[in-house]
Amino acid sequence: MLWVSGLIFIIFCGTTSGYIVKDECPPDEEYLTCGSACPLNCTNQEPVACTKNCVAGCFCKPNYLRNKNGTCVRPEECFAETYPVCGENEEYTTCGSACPLTCSQYEPRTCILVCIEGCFCKPGYYRNEITGKCVTLDQCPVAEDYQVCGENEEYTTCGSACPPTCALPEPGVCTLDCRVGCFCKSGYYRDEITGKCVTLDQCSVVCGENEEYNSCGSACPRMCNKPAPEACIQVCRAGCFCKPGYCRDESTGKCIEQSKCADNRCPKNEVYSTCNARCQPSCNNTNPVCPEICVPGCVCAPGLVRNDCGECVSVDKCFENGSYESFMYNYLNNLIRLYQSYYA
Numbered sequence: 001m002l003w004v005s006g007l008i009f010i011i012f013c014g015t016t017s018g019y020i021v022k023d024e025c026p027p028d029e030e031y032l033t034c035g036s037a038c039p040l041n042c043t044n045q046e047p048v049a050c051t052k053n054c055v056a057g058c059f060c061k062p063n064y065l066r067n068k069n070g071t072c073v074r075p076e077e078c079f080a081e082t083y084p085v086c087g088e089n090e091e092y093t094t095c096g097s098a099c100p101l102t103c104s105q106y107e108p109r110t111c112i113l114v115c116i117e118g119c120f121c122k123p124g125y126y127r128n129e130i131t132g133k134c135v136t137l138d139q140c141p142v143a144e145d146y147q148v149c150g151e152n153e154e155y156t157t158c159g160s161a162c163p164p165t166c167a168l169p170e171p172g173v174c175t176l177d178c179r180v181g182c183f184c185k186s187g188y189y190r191d192e193i194t195g196k197c198v199t200l201d202q203c204s205v206v207c208g209e210n211e212e213y214n215s216c217g218s219a220c221p222r223m224c225n226k227p228a229p230e231a232c233i234q235v236c237r238a239g240c241f242c243k244p245g246y247c248r249d250e251s252t253g254k255c256i257e258q259s260k261c262a263d264n265r266c267p268k269n270e271v272y273s274t275c276n277a278r279c280q281p282s283c284n285n286t287n288p289v290c291p292e293i294c295v296p297g298c299v300c301a302p303g304l305v306r307n308d309c310g311e312c313v314s315v316d317k318c319f320e321n322g323s324y325e326s327f328m329y330n331y332l333n334n335l336i337r338l339y340q341s342y343y344a
Helices: 001-011 075-082 143-147 323-342
Strands: 028-037 053-062 088-098 116-121 153-159 178-182 211-217 237-242 246-248 256-257 270-273 297-300
Touching: 053 297, 237 246
Parallel strands: none
Antiparallel strands: 028 053, 088 116, 153 178, 211 237, 246 256, 270 297
């Protein structure tokens, strides 16, 4: 019976052009019907553990990475567009210590395992709490100098070993050891980039449209292909996150309304579904019994079913390919049913 099914497929799929895909992607991008749900970007340039589910949409072309602005650039352009310019004796890192070394605390100590993004003193240098600059130990101020503090600061002989910062306003569990030096006054936080004490709304972190800064955001943020993440590791991530009601579009890296997630990711006559991609109504089965396992992806729009060529059509057009083709389909289909009933 292979020749029968093969003939049916040739008759009805020989003239189709397959999926109608979106060909209006931005420069240096290409449309993929089955792209990765975790595409590479300037921050994560190596593949990471990711779901095997496909995502349709615009993706960066080979040898390009998506930067924080949602634009596809070459790897060497990532640093120029993404990272801030640090001060003298400083260097930028995406995973710095929450307890950096300072003139008053120059020995490494127990600290929470949270990555802090920003400018940090280079090895061999320490943050001068008075000036905010990175200096060598012999350039650090003596105890008497600490009594002259900067703007919005005050001197104390027993300050916290984990003072509040822009990236970590509420440090949480911390050693009870005292620290001598200048500390931000109540209501102010140390800006890791400038070294100054500022209010939270004055912090240097600038988020994109529809984003907000969170010092302890989820390690599994809401994405268009996964608006309701499953169980996630209980580790905080400081950075910019989509505001409530918004999800990050994997194709552009931008936060958009959850209802608009599927607008640019599915072919014509299809919509994005978070659960029914594996079980869809078709010309051969308009009311399938679906498993309870959810699979996100593109499905036919309401009122349409998928034909044998992979296109979404109305039920009355399931087998409209000319009178001869319709006749041949019905004729061969009846033969198959007779064959199956005879040998059942």
